[in-house]
Amino acid sequence: MAPVPTERDLRLDLFRGLALWLIFLDHIPSNLVSWVTIRNYGFSDATEIFVFISGYTAAFVYGRAMAASGFIIASARVLKRAWQIYVAHVFLFAIYLAEISYVSHSFDNPLYSEEMGVLNFLNNPDVTIIQALLLKFKPVNMDVLPLYIVLLLWFAPILWLLLRSPSLALLVSAAIYTLSWMFEWNLPAYPSGDWAFNPLAWQLLFVFGAWCALGGAGRLARWTKSRVVVGLAFCYLAFAFSIAMTWYFPMLGAYVPSIVGEAIYPIDKTNLDVLRILHFLSLAVITVRLVPPDWPALKSPLCWPAIVCGRHSLEIFCLGVFLSFAGHFVFTEVSNRVFMHVVVSLSGIAIMVGAGALISWYRRIERQGSGPRPPATKPGYAGSEA
Secondary structure, three states: OOOOOOOOOHHHHHHHHHHHHHHHHHHOOOOHHHHHOHHHOOOOOHHHHHHHHHHHHHHHHHHHHHHHHOHHHHHHHHHHHHHHHHHHHHHHHHHHHHHHHHHHHHOOOOHHHHHOOOHHHHHOHHHHHHHHHOOOOOOOOOOHHHHHHHHHHOHHHHHHHHHHOHHHHHHHHHHHHHHHHHOOOOOEOOOOOEOOOOHHHHHHHHHHHHHHHHHHHHHOHHHHOOHHHHHHHHHHHHHHHHHHHHHHOHHHHHHOOHHHHHHHOOOOOOOOOHHHHHHHHHHHHHHHHHOOOOOHHHHOOOOHHHHHHHHOHHHHHHHHHHHHHHHHHHHHHOOOOHHHHHHHHHHHHHHHHHHHHHHHHHHHHHHHOOOOOOOOOOOOOOOOOO
């Protein structure tokens, strides 16, 4: 059986918190501050970080439960978490629609409804609500939670296999990914098309994260520490950066051989293109090299804001969706100057940090008032979920 980690790595919360900030910035249309996010300088973006860490933390939490209590109990916990995220998604959907509809009618600007993908709901609310409950209808910026729900629904069997035969589990995941590309498998969306994040493809990154948590990272250590591998990672990031620059400066495209363009395009986000996976892995290799688990800054005030957001990722993600539309509203109705872009972006991140701190305080008070509890391996992680 694969070893189950006993201590949670602070780097998980740090980089998941950073990913939540980047997602928030990227979700605000025409946000100039989003130029600081990684999506502009390579093939992958914060979504890959979020999904990988979610798989890693899911294995960390539920792997211990399955090892200690068996498949049935662990499966029940996984399904409970999937249900919690589903309920959060439904509440987010309802409040998000109310926010968009109120602003659209109050300021007599129907473009809000069209831009945020809710026009179909306003025209056919009865049918659209049913489709939303079935996770087929998703407004703009609301694709991540349905993906996470579906990934959790089938996670218990793959976790069971990961604990007994990690390599076989990873091969099964890779096979599903390959078949989804070969036969163009995806889940249907409403009113037309497919899911923006194909779960049959994105599960590979989620399972890979779980595989790393259950001993895979240790098996890869000699590779991630290799100077050759780190050098290749830097070279790939440089290649991705040079290609990305041609998207903003078309004149640079003349220096890219046509055979290269034919080989790499289109770089499909929906089906998690291999180029995106390689870009994420290159970033991960360099990050592991530069930020070790015992990095002193992880316990410093500098990293605390991101860590406290990453520790409560579900709540902070939902808040980020509301804030991103609020930012869009400010840019449209108040001011679209560069200064306002900076103010809105920094204010949104500050609100997310404040919310994370408040949730941490509230949960700490709950623990103090509920009688003796077993000691946690690290402060703030007792009973935490993926």
